[in-house]
Amino acid sequence: MSRTLAAILIALLLGPIAWMLAASVLPENQIFSGAPVQGLLHASFEHYRALFDERGFLLPIRNSLIVAGLTTIIALPCATLCAYALARLPMRGKGVFLALLLAVSMFPQISVVAPLFLVLRATGLIDTYPGLVLPYVTFTMPLAVWLLTGFFRQLPRDLEDAAMVDGASRLRVIRDVVLPVAAPGLASTAILMFLYCWNEFLFALSFTFGPEHQTVPVAIALFRGRYQIAWGEVLAGAAVATLPVVIVVLAFQRRIVAGLTSGAMKG
């Protein structure tokens, strides 16, 4: 019973992706022909060639990698220190702080687009990498802090106590003991942050003006021409954008699950 349900669920989830992959190799006139299976006989990578040769799709990929990478590199260490303090150091109003943090990450993005736009324009950061990285850092931090706080709390406290009795300062304890032991949690948090930036659309659309700094989702969305939509290329682009995500998630599947669920690591 549960197996059947699982199979149905997977089919529902994977159906569109299979359709995307199939359509991305079909000739344009076959995509809506209603007979995709016959169309597959004419399958070609023409759309992918066009994507990179004519659309210059490497540029948005590079932009996405830079923006997502920078965000992760900046936000992860900040979130780590913040989460460690919340998890371990005596502090007033921790609960309130964590609740506010969660509230912030629940804000509808659209509500801050206009004010953020004005801020970025005033500071001259519109249509630049920092103009995307800074908002992403503020939007990924709360979730990361929340995840990591829970993760650090589950680490055995004795380990840190032992290191302090051994003579290590608090920061040294974090470096030598907490970070290595927490590596799975840090890795899964980093991946989640990276994916958030990789998939983000609204900010990327609002705060960039031209292809120079546009990220992958924006580039794909803007494929639609004035008179027609090049569906084949849109779907090929979507496939290219999905692939890294799938590879990363499959490669780190166990760690992500372990990081999201338990967080503890047994010696």
Added chain:
Amino acid sequence: MSTIAVESVERIYSGRHAAVAGIDLDVAHAELLVLVGPSGCGKSTLLRLIAGLDAPTAGRILLDSIDVTNMPPQQRDLAMVFQTYALYPHMTVRENLAYSLRVRRFDRAAIDARVRTAADALDLAMLLDRRPSQLSGGQRQRVALGRALVREPKAFLLDEPLSNLDPSLRTQARAEILRLQRRLEATMIYVTHDQEEALTLGHRVAVMREGRLEQLATPMELYERPANTFVARFIGSPAMNLLPAAALGIPAAPDTMAGIRPHDAVIGEDGVRATVDVLEPRGHDTVVHVRLECAGSPEFVITVTEKAPPSGALVRVSWRPDRVHLFGADGRRSG
């Protein structure tokens, strides 16, 4: 090695719960002091206060007569062995042993020499390149001990270091700790909930309950002259029989409780009538539970080294009058 003094130390948590409610202790040079008590009595908290991992809300802690109450754990130069061992899981045994020395910026040669000495002393030489996850429980325990040993600290604090070991290994490890303590003339505070461990290990034993010190004495004195009913029942196995003196026909002030250790009572021709209830053979002796024939037919426990009477037998129980402990209505020893 050094001395430790605890002066009216108190630790009250936010919920007004006093984990440690005013304790005075002195540990002499090369002394092994055991803190013992039921779980939640504050013995581990007291140890953490001495280590500097927690701060007392009142009182002072002196190390070699120097006030260290506000000194962070890093500077106290004490070594601690944790119940969970707390071995660094991502480091090899060698790295675990060397960590405190590396933090203190010892040079490589000195670190190697000390790690080798500690590894030899604890039979860890073959395991130096393993990770904690590849070790057995007993081996992990020895690494935890070794990590304290390499430090050559002012004193050792051990928090139930043997409670995660198999009983067979425990006796062996206990002897190991005793040998090390003698050889190094180490000042040691040892926390346990096991009264037998406390009696066999401690030069002196501090019995704690609900954050307070019930009695601080040598193991013999604790056993022979318990200061109150709590210590009387807590120390010794099986526990001391504690009944109203009047019920046993022992002359004393009203409300006095009489305590008789199971091995100080005998089953024989005369004494109080009783019915044998349950038998627990232990090899070298048998624990006999009887019901006395007096008000409320209370349970009474006797250890018998010869053949025990069968369950249901009618017997008579007597004891040596000079072996009876008397406690007043307030629970304190009165005779």
